[in-house]
Amino acid sequence: QKALILNGPNLNLLGTRQPEVYGSTTLKMVEDLCQSHGASLGFDVSCLQSNHEGALIDAIHAAKGVHDGIVLNAGAYTHTSIALMDAIASVELPVIEVHLSNIHAREAFRHKSYISKVAVGQISGFGAQSYVLALDALSAHLKRGGV
Numbered sequence: 546q547k548a549l550i551l552n553g554p555n556l557n558l559l560g561t562r563q564p565e566v567y568g569s570t571t572l573k574m575v576e577d578l579c580q581s582h583g584a585s586l587g588f589d590v591s592c593l594q595s596n597h598e599g600a601l602i603d604a605i606h607a608a609k610g611v612h613d614g615i616v617l618n619a620g621a622y623t624h625t626s627i628a629l630m631d632a633i634a635s636v637e638l639p640v641i642e643v644h645l646s647n648i649h650a651r652e653a654f655r656h657k658s659y660i661s662k663v664a665v666g667q668i669s670g671f672g673a674q675s676y677v678l679a680l681d682a683l684s685a686h687l688k689r690g691g692v
C-alpha cells in the first residue's frame with residue numbers, strides 16, 4: 546500500500562521556524578521518520594511539501610489511483626482553504642489530518658479546520674510523533690476497509 550505525506554506552507558522551515566511551537570525536528574527528519582515508520586506498517590511512503598495551495602490541490606488529485614491514503618498537514622490552509630477541502634472531498638481517498646502543535650490550545654483562528662470536515666480524523670499536538678500516530682491511524686483505517 547502507498548501513503549502520501551503531504552505538507553503545506555511554511556513546513557519546509559521546520560526546525561528553525563518558531564521551535565518553541567513546532568520543535569527542532571526538520572522536515573527531512575519528519576519525512577525520514579514517516580518513511581521508516583510507514584515501512585514498518587507495510588507502506589510505501591512518498592513525501593511532498595508545497596507552499597502553494599494549487600500545488601497541494603494538484604497533489605491530492607494526482608494521488609487518486611496511486612496512493613491508498615494521505616497524511617496531510619495543510620499548515621495555515623487548514624483554517625482557510627475551502628478549495629483544499631473540496632479537493633479531498635473529490636477524490637475517494639482517506640485523509641488523516643495532522644498538526645505538530647495542538648491547534649485547539651492556540652489562537653481561536655486556529656481552532657477551525659476545513660480539513661476536519663472531510664478527513665477521517667485529526668491528530669494534533671504531538672510534534673513529529675503526530676505523523677507516526679497518523680500513519681498508525683491510516684493503517685488501521687485501511688485494515689477496517691475504510692475509504
Ligand code: DQA
Nearest residue numbers: 555618620621644645646655
Ligand atoms: C500547523 C498549525 C497551523 O495552525 C499552522 O498555520 C501551521 C502548522 C501545525 O502543524 O501545528 O503552519 O498545521
